[in-house]
Amino acid sequence: MNNGTLMLAADALIRARAGRWLIHTTTSRYPAFVLDNPNLVTLLGHFVRPLSLLTVLAQVPPAHRAEVQQVLEHLQTIGVLVPADSPAAADPAIDWSAQRANVHLRHLARSVYDLGGDVACLATFAETELRERTGAGLERRLLAMIAAVDGLKSELAGLRDAFVGPQLAALGLHPHSRDLNLHLGAGPTRIDGFVNIDIQGAPLNLNLAWGLPFSDGSVQRIYVSHMLEHLFYPHDVGTFLREMRRVLAPGGRLRLAVPDIAACIEAYRTGDRRFFESRHETWDWWPKDLTPLESFLAYAGAGAEPGHLLESHKFGYDFETLAKALRAAGFDTVLESRFMQSEDPLLQVDSASAVASARHGEHYYALFVEAVRNP
Ligand SMILES: C[S@@+](CC[C@H](N)C(=O)[O-])C[C@H]1O[C@@H](n2cnc3c(N)ncnc32)[C@H](O)[C@@H]1O
Structure with a gap:
């Protein structure tokens, strides 16, 4: 276990799904780690900044320390938590490239396609089951996804003129x-x-x-x-x-x-x-x-x-x-x-x-x- 400072990898993702949290990176070959404990998710959120593990563990009640330590060790193994001075921890706002965004988009495009198959098959069954289990059925989930993508698209559309105008002027x-x-x-x-x-x-x-x-x-x-x-x-x-x-x-x-x-x-x-x-x-x-x-x-x-x-x-x-x-x-x-x-x-x-x-x-x-x- 690394006792120095750790950070969330720049491409780490924490997603909520059916009342649980899936934690992974966009590039790791390991499957997502599933967390049920919201306190651990909150604790993980602190790693957006470099944090010493010993400092973190010292704040965890002794009864839970072993469990937390185990989770943090596993998250290091799967590349979600990385040494703060490693390239994988670089702030995406600084070390950002269109190639990196493309990795996310490729993943998303493939996922949407796969989702189409699951939805076509599970359809009404999934709508009812998910609504009963989580309060949000398939349709609400899909509408939320559409809203998220449309929202980002319209924010990007709002940037076009500021991006293109200076290029036109320079030419x-x-x-x-x-x-x-x-x-x-x-x-x-x-x-x-x-x-x-x-x-x-x-x-x-x-x-x-x-x-x-x-x-x-x-x-x-x-x-x-x-x-x-x-x-x-x-x-x-x-x-x-x-x-x-x-x-x-x-x-x-x-x-x-x-x-x-x-x-x-x-x-x-x-x-x-x-x-x-x-x-x-x-x-x-x-x-x-x-x-x-x-x-x-x-x-x-x-x-x-x-x-x-x-x-x-x-x-x-x-x-x-x-x-x-x-x-x-x-x-x-x-x-x-x-x-x-x-x-x-x-x-x-x-x-x-x-x-x-x-x-x-x-x-x-x-x-x-x-x-x-x-x-
Ligand atoms: C196969 S390359 C051809 C490049 C060049 N015309 C040539 O003959 O060597 C296709 C080009 O189309 C560009 N392209 C594809 N879709 C585009 C889009 N929506 N807007 C602007 N460029 C696009 C790609 O970025 C790429 O440079």
């Missing part, structure tokens, strides 16, 4: 800027003369699901490479396409590159294993032990894990389907294009993206499509 942009060229979902790629936008790590960081902070008709060109397949089809894709059309000026052009699913189907049908294997030359992190079918379906958006969040593909396109989505969003002119063959010289930018440039022999993995906002 010399404002909501009424005109004649813009936008590069959306830019990732590590930068295109000169374009406003490079991504959810993180770009000159302009924003979630494209918020819409674009530009006025109607203020944009001449939009380039989007390998981002559309990360959105859910058709709803989120439709919203995004309509938003791009809104900001485009009459005659303005949208150029899209997406995984070419028709080419994948053809490679699969003809047993062209090299088509799938040579993808590793561009995407070296792509798992090497996938069968062509696994590789193809993941590329086309099938089998996405809820916890993969934005990263996984949600859908795949051939020209007909993408053209349909573009027309539904109000684009009249939709054309299939080829690598670096935009009709607008300023949109001949595919070579800037390693992903759009990826090819197998003479064939590009991407489907290139352009849509014009007609006057």
Whole structure:
């Protein structure tokens, strides 16, 4: 047992469930520790600040000391209580990163999915049983969860302007800027003369699901490479396409590159294993032990894990389907294009993206499509 100062690990969670408390961390491989004793939970709460164990134990009545000591030792074993000077104890407000938030969100997304199965099966039985046992049935529990998530979403929504405004100003942009060229979902790629936008790590960081902070008709060109397949089809894709059309000026052009699913189907049908294997030359992190079918379906958006969040593909396109989505969003002119063959010289930018440039022999993995906002 560590007799120095201890703290709750930065990712420690104490959750109430059915009158008991579950104590764990988001990253530990150990199952949650279950506590029934509210005094112990209160005592644990003191460890938000560094605390010496001997000091704590000295305050516990002698009759309970052994029990408390046992619990605290177990919580050290499972990583909930950690030495105050260890990295695991770092204050999340200081040592905070989007990656860490993603760990929580992955966990939450997976949990919500699993919950769906439990709720579908236990349904009315759970509503009655939980209400009798705890006073709060399934529906009240779910509404409380929805309220918690919606509450956080609306607080975050309230921060958007303060986050985006200074970035726009630093780039010399404002909501009424005109004649813009936008590069959306830019990732590590930068295109000169374009406003490079991504959810993180770009000159302009924003979630494209918020819409674009530009006025109607203020944009001449939009380039989007390998981002559309990360959105859910058709709803989120439709919203995004309509938003791009809104900001485009009459005659303005949208150029899209997406995984070419028709080419994948053809490679699969003809047993062209090299088509799938040579993808590793561009995407070296792509798992090497996938069968062509696994590789193809993941590329086309099938089998996405809820916890993969934005990263996984949600859908795949051939020209007909993408053209349909573009027309539904109000684009009249939709054309299939080829690598670096935009009709607008300023949109001949595919070579800037390693992903759009990826090819197998003479064939590009991407489907290139352009849509014009007609006057
Ligand atoms: C596969 S990468 C493509 C990067 C780049 N366009 C290229 O061709 O190399 C997809 C990019 O879309 C971005 N993205 C996905 N969803 C987004 C969203 N809702 N808002 C902003 N960016 C998003 C990701 O952060 C990521 O950088």
